[in-house]
Amino acid sequence: MADHRRGFFRTLGMFFTDRDRLEPAVISVLAGAFSLLAGVLLIAVASKNPGESIWNFLVGPVLRTYNLYYVMVMMVPITFAGLALCIVYQARYLTLIIDSTFYMGAVTAAAVGILWPLPPGLHPVVAMVVSGTVGGLIGMIPAVLKLKWRANELVSSIMLNYVFYFLGSCVIIYFLRDRNQTILASLPFLESFHLAKLIPNTQLHAGFLIAAALVVAVAVYLYRTKWGYQIRMVGANPRFAAYTGFSVAGVVLGAHFVSGFIGGVGGAVEMSGMYKAFIWQMDPSYAWDGVIVAMLARRNPKFVPVSALFLAYIRVGADFMSRRGDVAFEFITLVQGMIILILASDTIVNYFRTKRAQAQALRQEKA
């Protein structure tokens, strides 16, 4: 076996025993690096002061402790979105309904946080469970539409995102709005609703630990339980999965419920960890980030934290840079889009594998 392990991978092979596991990681890193390079080039073209802007973008997040905490806080919703996407993506379903589940989860949590007095400690947990359930039910809708009426889940989830966004803001405006404020904001949350801060006087809240625990839970769920195995089997070959005798529809719906549940909890965590009232003027939309994280991590929850760190880092870097320079924050979408484009291209992703197969075929021909 060892004879066709050559060059670059042979060297790396000394450290990693399993090449098939290493290759995807290398490609993800390359995709990230290449997209980052494209982003840097764009800044170089667009900025009047390119050196400083690029410095702020790449190093800004580690320059200040405040920014470091900001990166960690930003990782939380991105991790939730990434995990939610990993689950449905394992079953080869691509929905962006995470936006709805996250937003409605936040709205539900705001309602619980304002209207339902509960003891501290218990209060945010109850909010998370309620929000998660709401999110789970919403998350199942595109799957139902697909299973029952073969409606493309991506298109229907995007349509539903509009519907739920307007529905959610309706709830805030008509039931929870603070009439004394000129801008749109809900009534303040009850004191007991707030998540504890991990480090006092920073933004870093206990949601970070919840996200970390969830990474482990989802990794176990997908790779160590019967349900996870069924989800992956449905993704690999739905027909075979059906022949083995379990209900494909049930598995798909279950996966979407869990995915939506995670999205709903994510919204609740954001509310109770970051805010004193519901003040979102628009949908924060983490669906794209979720897609990117899931693709970078190759659908494996184990790699979600690293991917989320990367995305949070460049987001904070871009934010820091745009505040101090002349380049708009939105340039970051180029970096994000490039990552998806590269990782979606089978020709690029399978480049090494194809090369190896060709080399092997040539060798066999000679022999």
Next chain:
Amino acid sequence: MEFLDFLAGVLASPNYWFIVLRSTAPILLVTLGAVVCEKAGISNLSLEGSLLWAALVGVVVSAWTQNVWLGLAAGILASTLVAWTLGLFALRLDANPVLVGVALNLVSTGGTVFVLHALTGDKGISSSLDSKVLPFWTIPGVKDVPWVGQVFSGQNLVVYLSLVAVVVIGILLNKTVLGRRITAVGANPEAARSMGIDVALTKFLALTVSGLLAGLAGCFLSMGYTSNFTSGLSAGRGYVANAAQVVAGGTAVGSIFASLLFGMTDALATFLQNIGLPPELIQALPYAVTIVGFIVVTLLRDRRELARKRALTRVAS
């Protein structure tokens, strides 16, 4: 009852139907493009991005050159480039077209804001640019006909062009060699290839058609429907077209009904705001109706197919 009276009043007013035509036109154009792509067996989910770039580039170029037609041409070119990028990745690099579409829309949503900010220093609206507006036409004979004249005359050029586009796409799909090739490639690429049809080229041409149509629609949004580029002005119309395409059932005429569904609810929304319904719910209405239409049509289609299969088995046995 009061509500029904109100509804009847709205539906009878020429003003309502004028707005219906106006909001249907861009959706109709994009839906036609989506129909052509779907026929060729490639999902073009980058239509939203096409709309945004066309709208921005049209405004910018028309302001620079002070010529609305150059703006229109540049906008259409920009939109087509987006479709070609999708083609490049999906056809040459074997990428999943859905993911490529998603990525291109992400880049377009942010990229248009980025470019707008770089050019004007404003992230929201292009009002500092002195951009041009596509001409509105008054039709001499029709203008004086009561009711009809109020609806059909005085619309923007693109509204009339969208109706022409239905005929053109209908002919393209049903009466031309390219149309036949598109249908063949979409139905069975292997068989088409064995007949000597260049599958990738045909898909590429289908994408080009959708890019041109979306370009026209995008320019209309910023140079006719409104007279500025605002960030996110496409408001999901590209995605709506992907849903409407299913409702249209793969025909040019079907596209009219599918996009009318959206246009009518969209126009109704502006009237419903007058009777004190929450505006948020009204804004959600067009998207909700599109989903419902989408489901109803797939349901009917499945039923019809099932009935046909049953009939076939009856004949066989």
